Amino acid sequence: MELTEVRFAGSGGQGLILCARILFRALSLEGKTAARSQGYEPTSRGGFCFSDVVAGDDELDYPLATALDFLLAMDQVGVAPSRSLLKKGALVVADQRLTPQPPTGNVELYRTPLTDQAIALGNIRVANIIGLGLMCGLGGICGKESLAKAIEGETPRNFLDLNLEALEAGFAAVGELEAA
Amino acid sequence: MSGNFEHLHGNHACALAAVAAGCRFFAGYPITPSSEIAERMSKELPKVDGTFIQMEDEMGSLAAVIGASLGGVKAMTATSGPGFSLKQENLGYASLAEVPCVIVNVSRGGPSTGMPTRPAQSDIMQSRWGSHGDHPVIVITPDSVAEIYNETIRAFDLSEKFRVPVVLMFDQVIGHLQETVEVSDARKLKTIERKWAKGDKDGFEPYAATKDAVPPMARPGDGKRAHTTGLTHAESGFPTQDTEIVARNMNRLLSKLEINKKEIEKYECVETGDAEYLIVTIGISARAARRAVKTLRRKGVKAGLFRPITLWPFPEEAFRQAAAGAKAVLVPEMNAGQLVLEIERLGSDDCHVAGLNKIDGEPIVPAEIVAKLEELAR
Incomplete structure (x- = not known):
């Protein structure tokens, strides 16, 4: 595996750090060496929040993202600070409703109604997991089974079924999408 | 991979390593980006019959840690920039009174309240010279989650062995980084215990000179007379301003790290x-x-x-x-x-x-x- 850099960006409280924790654990289950970093603003909710996962086969000299291969943009506030880090041809999944101006240009952009899909599943809070599933499905970052196992380890038991349903919905959406 | 590997957040690695090193007392006051250390200690310490106290502020936290350590318990506190400033007075006290303790500073942007969630490395000089007066202090700066784990254990060892406060300092990025770490089996871990005073309690001097410049400490309850003060003291532990005695004792205090630098560096x-x-x-x-x-x-x-x-x-x-x-x-x-x-x-x-x-x-x-x-x- 080439060094792969993934960012989950948006507004504090959207479950971006949780998403990255799940991916970190899933990649580790697949035998990868991973590092996860995070940043947020000093507000209890809202403000720019991100969590990055960098993974490869070897020891990671530098654990932070320098050239993103993947970006899940859950809110407009996550776009500006991430734009300059995007690698040419990076895969970007952006929530249609909350990210009206996603990064464009040299990226493979997928605009998708993650929030609406989550509401349809019964809880807006799983929009992040749908996005995680969709991005991993589109980009082949890691397998669905590893992600499901990681979700079991990282999320509360009461929400396990809903989260797994959201992951399925994310992977299922892959075929339905067309590049914007 | 053999061994016990965990996917740890830097601050959690610090807390787990402290417990593995034998820390049984934590007093702190939450502050970003160090709060996860206190949070994790509050969960881990009760499992090993340890004590966790959220104090009224940062000064009280280090004061409580010093008290616990004088009671014979390995003790730690954790903070960030503004709290680290507040702890300087008691850090100096621990240096002079030679009370082992570990102080974690997860550094953020300053000065003052600065940038609570952003990293900085601007406490480098403060960590050495932040407290007034010439004083010994050891500062350790890990650069990975695995190193936070291992160096937290070493921080306790050095602090106990040399009766000196040890500051464990890492920036917000490292504190909030998640990496895979091999964790020690606490039962198999060889940690250093404090040099306790042996022998007759008559004539015991709590700050007597020794070859390694580290005086053995009176174990609480052993009956040896010990006096602890932030005033410059004689070998007896009682305050003095006698120039000859002051020079002798201060020179010993300040020579401690130099004499033992091979083990510390x-x-x-x-x-x-x-x-x-x-x-x-x-x-x-x-x-x-x-x-x-x-x-x-x-x-x-x-x-x-x-x-x-x-x-x-x-x-x-x-x-x-x-x-x-x-x-x-x-x-x-x-x-x-x-x-x-x-x-x-x-x-x-x-x-x-x-x-x-x-x-x-x-x-x-x-x-x-x-x-x-x-x-x-x-």
């Missing part, structure tokens, strides 16, 4: 053997420097990295050796120029020392180090 050299351009840095900036060294070597620039793990006392001889063949030394740091002062002090006259500084709350990235070093090499 720790550093890492990466490609320093033939390095013409040496990078000296700590924490997340050192992780950036690792990548930069690889990039520069590929470009034919003989770059190397000298990384003090024990920041204070600074590993002077090791640095001088690493810098022996260097044309220039670059010191990248997330402050306006602090570590660079020490390097300028230690560097030879024919070696150019340059800084690379960032104070905007963003970490220094490998490309910035590469660019600056290429500029120096031109």
Whole structure:
């Protein structure tokens, strides 16, 4: 595996750090060496929040993202600070409703109604997991089974079924999408 | 992989390692970006019959830790910039009274309340000189989650062995980083216990000189007379301003780390053997420097990295050796120029020392180090 850099960006409280924790654990289950970093603003909710996962086969000299291969943009506030880090041809999944101006240009952009899909599943809070599933499905970052196992380890038991349903919905959406 | 591997957040690694090292008392006051240490300690300590107290403030926290340590218990507190400032008074007390304790500073942007959630490395000089008066202190600066784990254990060992406060300092990035760590089986871990006073209780002097300059401590309940004060004291522990006694005791106190420096100093050299351009840095900036060294070597620039793990006392001889063949030394740091002062002090006259500084709350990235070093090499 080439060094792969993934960012989950948006507004504090959207479950971006949780998403990255799940991916970190899933990649580790697949035998990868991973590092996860995070940043947020000093507000209890809202403000720019991100969590990055960098993974490869070897020891990671530098654990932070320098050239993103993947970006899940859950809110407009996550776009500006991430734009300059995007690698040419990076895969970007952006929530249609909350990210009206996603990064464009040299990226493979997928605009998708993650929030609406989550509401349809019964809880807006799983929009992040749908996005995680969709991005991993589109980009082949890691397998669905590893992600499901990681979700079991990282999320509360009461929400396990809903989260797994959201992951399925994310992977299922892959075929339905067309590049914007 | 053999062993017990866990996917740990830096601050959690610190808490787990403290418990593994035998820490059984934590007093703290939550502050970003260190709060996860207190949070985890509040969960872990009750499992091992330890005590967790959220105190009224940072000063009270270190005071409680000093009290616990005098009671014979390994103790720790954790904080960040503004709280670290508040702890300086009691840090000096622990230095003078020779009370083992571990103080964690997960550093963020300053001065004052600064940038609570952003990283900085601007407490480098404060960690050494923050408390008034000449005083011994050890400062350790890990650059990975695994190293936070291992160095937390070493912080307790050094503190107990040399009766000195040990500051464990890492930036917000490292504190909030998640990496895979091999954790120790606490039952198999060999940790250092404090040198307790033996022998007759009559005539016991709590601050008597010894060969290693570390006086054995009276174990609470043993019946040995001990007096603890922040006033300059004689071997008896009682205050004095007698010049001869003061000079003798202060010189012993200040010689402690120098006498034992071989055990205290720790550093890492990466490609320093033939390095013409040496990078000296700590924490997340050192992780950036690792990548930069690889990039520069590929470009034919003989770059190397000298990384003090024990920041204070600074590993002077090791640095001088690493810098022996260097044309220039670059010191990248997330402050306006602090570590660079020490390097300028230690560097030879024919070696150019340059800084690379960032104070905007963003970490220094490998490309910035590469660019600056290429500029120096031109």
